[in-house]
Amino acid sequence: MKPKHRVYCYDCGKPKLLFETEKKALNFIKFNADEIEEINGYKPERVYFCKACNGYHVTHSKEFDCKSSTDKALERYQDFQERWEKNKHRSKEKPKERIVYNSKRGCFVKKVLKH
Numbered sequence: 001m002k003p004k005h006r007v008y009c010y011d012c013g014k015p016k017l018l019f020e021t022e023k024k025a026l027n028f029i030k031f032n033a034d035e036i037e038e039i040n041g042y043k044p045e046r047v048y049f050c051k052a053c054n055g056y057h058v059t060h061s062k063e064f065d066c067k068s069s070t071d072k073a074l075e076r077y078q079d080f081q082e083r084w085e086k087n088k089h090r091s092k093e094k095p096k097e098r099i100v101y102n103s104k105r106g107c108f109v110k111k112v113l114k115h
Helices: 022-038 067-088
Strands: 006-009 014-017 046-050 054-057 096-100 107-112
Touching: 014 054, 022 046, 022 054
Parallel strands: none
Antiparallel strands: 006 014, 046 054, 096 107
């Protein structure tokens, strides 16, 4: 029933079946879904591509409503790059400041550092 091509998926942190093509994964569902349902109580419903494994997995979820952790990490990285590019010119214009305690005044003040 189950093929021996299980791999550890770093995206979800679990071992999963990995298929080279969508067609192979669909054939697996077609010929094994009923047997898997008898054993587990649910059957694989659809195929999806995993960027982390660079192949196809099967799942019993009917809808894919969330992003993979790989996609989330890529989005965070792209957002960081955009903010970096947008704000990198600001660091050249703004003088560096430091907050220091002024004992004469008895309070904290901003001190502009000279370059």
